[in-house]
Amino acid sequence: MEILKRFKDPHLARRIIEGLNAALGGRSLRVMEVCGTHTMAISRTGIRSLLRGRIELVSGPGCPVCVTDVADIDRMLAYARLKDVTVVTFGDMIRVPGTETSLLGERTRGADIRVVYSPLEAVQMAKNLPDRKVVFLGVGFETTAPVVALALETARQEGIGNFLVYSAFKVVPPAIRVLLEDQEIALDGFLLPGHVSTVTGSLAFAFIGKEYGLPAVVAGFEAVDILTALHRLTEAHDQGRSEVINAYTRAVREDGNPAAREILEKCFETVDARWRGIGKIPQSGLKLREAYAAHDAEEVLPVSLTTPPREPAGCRCGEVLKGKLVPPGCPLFGRACVPESPVGPCMVSSEGSCAAYYRYDRGEGRRA
Amino acid sequence: MCLAVPAQVEKIEGETAVVNLSGNRQKAMASLVPDLKPGDWVLLHAGYILQKIDEKEALETIKLLEEVYGNPEEV
Numbered sequence: 001m002e003i004l005k006r007f008k009d010p011h012l013a014r015r016i017i018e019g020l021n022a023a024l025g026g027r028s029l030r031v032m033e034v035c036g037t038h039t040m041a042i043s044r045t046g047i048r049s050l051l052r053g054r055i056e057l058v059s060g061p062g063c064p065v066c067v068t069d070v071a072d073i074d075r076m077l078a079y080a081r082l083k084d085v086t087v088v089t090f091g092d093m094i095r096v097p098g099t100e101t102s103l104l105g106e107r108t109r110g111a112d113i114r115v116v117y118s119p120l121e122a123v124q125m126a127k128n129l130p131d132r133k134v135v136f137l138g139v140g141f142e143t144t145a146p147v148v149a150l151a152l153e154t155a156r157q158e159g160i161g162n163f164l165v166y167s168a169f170k171v172v173p174p175a176i177r178v179l180l181e182d183q184e185i186a187l188d189g190f191l192l193p194g195h196v197s198t199v200t201g202s203l204a205f206a207f208i209g210k211e212y213g214l215p216a217v218v219a220g221f222e223a224v225d226i227l228t229a230l231h232r233l234t235e236a237h238d239q240g241r242s243e244v245i246n247a248y249t250r251a252v253r254e255d256g257n258p259a260a261r262e263i264l265e266k267c268f269e270t271v272d273a274r275w276r277g278i279g280k281i282p283q284s285g286l287k288l289r290e291a292y293a294a295h296d297a298e299e300v301l302p303v304s305l306t307t308p309p310r311e312p313a314g315c316r317c318g319e320v321l322k323g324k325l326v327p328p329g330c331p332l333f334g335r336a337c338v339p340e341s342p343v344g345p346c347m348v349s350s351e352g353s354c355a356a357y358y359r360y361d362r363g364e365g366r367r368a
Numbered sequence: 369m370c371l372a373v374p375a376q377v378e379k380i381e382g383e384t385a386v387v388n389l390s391g392n393r394q395k396a397m398a399s400l401v402p403d404l405k406p407g408d409w410v411l412l413h414a415g416y417i418l419q420k421i422d423e424k425e426a427l428e429t430i431k432l433l434e435e436v437y438g439n440p441e442e443v
């Protein structure tokens with residue numbers, strides 16, 4: 001689609017920046033992006049440093065790998081240690097440190113851990129390995145959970161009983177609510193995750209305006225998308241309009257993708273879940289419903305942890321994920337903690353805030 | 369992780385589609401988006417088509433932006 005190229009057009013982007021600057025006047029706004037893909041795009045395109053001093057773009061808990069609780073990671077590692085289990089995961093998880101080791105560490109010790117691009121590959125593996133239990137690590141938000149639910153349906157229909165899912169899936173709106181309740185974070189608005197919204201619809205975020213009086217904009221991922229979203233957010237802020245604006249209409253509808261929401265609802269129920277740095281958030285986790293218990297790793301293969309879960313020493317990911325600390329403000333950033341030998345998950349994941357700042361925004365301020 | 373990339377549908381075979389992803393042909397599951405046709409642009413996530421990209425909306429967005437900010441290509 002030829003028109004998609006226009007969303008990358010640097011000339012158009014520059015004009016939007018001029019418009020945005022004019023709209024801002026001398027003020028500055030504090031806006032949180034709640035999507036790891038936005039975090040990366042904002043750093044990579046230079047938008048974060050270009051707007052410094054005018055729009056402070058704070059990264060939130062938008063990187064699924066980063067917000068996964070250490071206890072969940074430790075349980076995933078415990079699965080990897082079971083003799084007759086093959087653990088299958090998206091690549092981002094492989095180097096994330098648990099309390100004692102990582103999936104990569106377990107693999108060097110002989111565990112059978114495989115990386116896939118699609119959960120369907122994991123179903124196929126389960127079919128090919130009938131004597132093993134194949135545990136797929138479910139990490140992600142509303143974008144990814146429906147896709148894994150569909151793969152699970154495929155396994156059920158084909159009678160592949162050894163395909164199991166460990167669900168650490170989470171939903172985004174309850175986390176945003178927690179941040180809004182926290183007076184210390186003080187935001188002027190949100191840049192909403194485009195691909196989560198593709199599934200949930202923009203209306204899933206209407207509570208931000210209705211209950212908290214702040215504007216929020218659903219944004220796409222190209223420079224023009226992000227800048228337009230920020231301009232519209234600034235205007236809404238000016239005019240005191242606290243509403244959800246959809247600036248990614250080519251992919252997001254008000255009601256999202258009904259088929260995806262339906263399969264999500266069919267397979268999962270919401271439960272309380274722990275997020276790294278934030279703690280327990282009511283109704284923010286997705287657990288497989290009872291009808292799927294035969295494929296729920298937690299039910300079929302309960303594991304217990306031998307050591308109490310512990311955060312990596314000195315790592316301040318928890319504060320980074322709440323927008324309370326800018327990555328360069330962590331004493332380990334760029335010293336003990338670099339992408340080649342990361343200390344915490346925010347430096348491991350390709351869309352973690354620390355990784356994004358390390359690659360593109362090393363000079364950013366030290367305070368949130 | 370919520371990365372979804374644009375691809376173009378080449379063929380539909382029941383619940384499966386063949387899509388072209390920057391020149392690479394691959395299979396994708398089409399069950400989340402009804403009424404797909406060859407030529408449609410879609411967002412692909414973890415082997416599944418997540419949503420159709422609405423070309424009309426894309427054109428309108430750009431048109432609107434050019435009205436507000438001017439068309440940089442005309443200068």
Ligand code: SF4
Nearest residue numbers: 316317330337344354
């Ligand atoms: S720089 Fe490293 S140690 Fe510091 S918060 Fe980020 S991931 Fe954790």
